[in-house]
Amino acid sequence: MRSQSPLMKSAAVVLALGLTLTACGKKEGGPGAGGMGMGGPTEVGIVVVASEPVNLTTELSGRTSAYLLSEVRPQVSGIVKARLFTEGSYVKAGQPLYQIDAAPFQASYAQAQATVAQAEANLTAARLKAERYAELVKINAVSKQDNDDAQAQYAQARATVAAGQAALQTAGINVGYTKVMAPISGRIGKSNVTPGALVTAAQATELTRIQNIDNIYLDINQSVTELMALKRAAAAGQIGEATTADVELVLEDGTVYPLKGKLQFSDVSVDESTGTVTLRALFPNPNGVLLPGMYAKARIVSGVVGNGILVPQPAVTRDPKGNATVMVVSKDNKAEPRPIKVAQTVGDKWLVTEGLQAGDKVIVEGLQKIRPEAPVKPVSVGAAKEAPAAAGSAQKAK
Missing domain, CATH: 2.40.30.170 (Efflux pump adaptor protein, beta barrel domain)
Incomplete structure (x- = not known):
């Protein structure tokens, strides 16, 4: 076996010295360095709580x-003549929505007007007779019975006028109901009826809905x-x-x-x-x-x-x-x-x-x-x- 040359011996010495220094360096920089070894405290993040x-x-x-909801229904019976709104649009309270055929209700209104006029004419005659009899009975020109009858006829004529006026008011309301109005402002939905449909007062099916x-x-x-x-x-x-x-x-x-x-x-x-x-x-x-x-x-x-x-x-x-x-x-x-x-x-x-x-x-x-x-x-x-x-x-x- 050959003997090692001086150059090889020097290289071996240098290598051994390097390994020794590396081992020492690792020992010095080990876990104990900087206080973070087995005995050192671990750094943790904290918050200090407060009440x-x-x-x-x-x-x-x-x-x-919806905040407000209205189910629109007719209040009189009749044929729908026209729809007066756009489905899905915003409508205002009091805006017309449907037109129901108003001719029958206008005729009823005219008849109620004539009845009131007739009743008022009868009232005038009854009033004048009652006033005359009231004076004549004082001088015994008419009997008390005739005066009582005249006063009763006058009161009856006044009642007839009042009834006629109430019927006229009802007829006028019904004419107004032929135009279906929006009761509230809001967004209107689809229409459940079309022109030509027959609707009845207070029917179960709504005409449309406003929200x-x-x-x-x-x-x-x-x-x-x-x-x-x-x-x-x-x-x-x-x-x-x-x-x-x-x-x-x-x-x-x-x-x-x-x-x-x-x-x-x-x-x-x-x-x-x-x-x-x-x-x-x-x-x-x-x-x-x-x-x-x-x-x-x-x-x-x-x-x-x-x-x-x-x-x-x-x-x-x-x-x-x-x-x-x-x-x-x-x-x-x-x-x-x-x-x-x-x-x-x-x-x-x-x-x-x-x-x-x-x-x-x-x-x-x-x-x-x-x-x-x-x-x-x-x-x-x-x-x-x-x-x-x-x-x-x-x-x-x-």
Whole structure:
């Protein structure tokens, strides 16, 4: 076997020295460097919670209905001569919609006029006779019986005139009813009759329908169980009464209607078939976006938690039994699990009703890197986000 040359021996010495230095470098830059080794605290992002009044909201589903609704029906019988509106258009109260053949009613009106004229002529004759007999009876020129008959005839003639005038007024009303008017302003639907159709007074089938949707109702149902739970919580002092009657409407596609409504009333009776109470909210609808019959959801403020605590949702975890817990930083800067009770979500946060107090430091970032009782280095989430920005500014300055 050949002996190694001096050059090869030198290369081997250099290689061995390089491996030794590399091993030393790894040892120095290991997990213990910078205080982040087994014994160093783990940096975690925290938020310091505070108590504040928080509104409890309830989301209920329902359907919209028109603010005003009129089912147009004829008030006299006859043949429809003409339709005077465009289907689907906006009509104003008092606008003519249909013309019913008025000839029979005009004839009845003329006859009533003649009857009144005749009655008034008879009234004049009866009045003059009654006045003469009233004077003659004083001088015994006529008998008291004849005077009494004259006065009775005069009273009867006055009654006949009054009856005739009432019949004339009725005939005039019927003539007016031959022109079917819009009772309210709003959007008119399709016509259920055409010219030439026979209609009857107060028929079951409507001629058309008018809906005013400048404002619109949302009728929603709340279960009695939820209602009673809220009342018990209010009686126990856990929540206060809602300070606002504003209602937020969520459309079927999930978008939020930009205008808020007002809660109008809560029904006083329970629907036996569903076990719910009906609530009604009124929403402005200036652009006609909301239409009657639409499915929607309403977010209603049902109460107020006076000392509510809000915690970001990522900070809350569940144990195998489904109980909510958070990790808080103890006084000696250790991760401490804390069981809590949550009521509902408010935006991207949980409303905590038990388990936390104002000033507690809740860990929201770095939960996967820690375990209970492990030492941690708490850093405010806001400060943690500002640090990289500051570092970037320093780099630019260089």
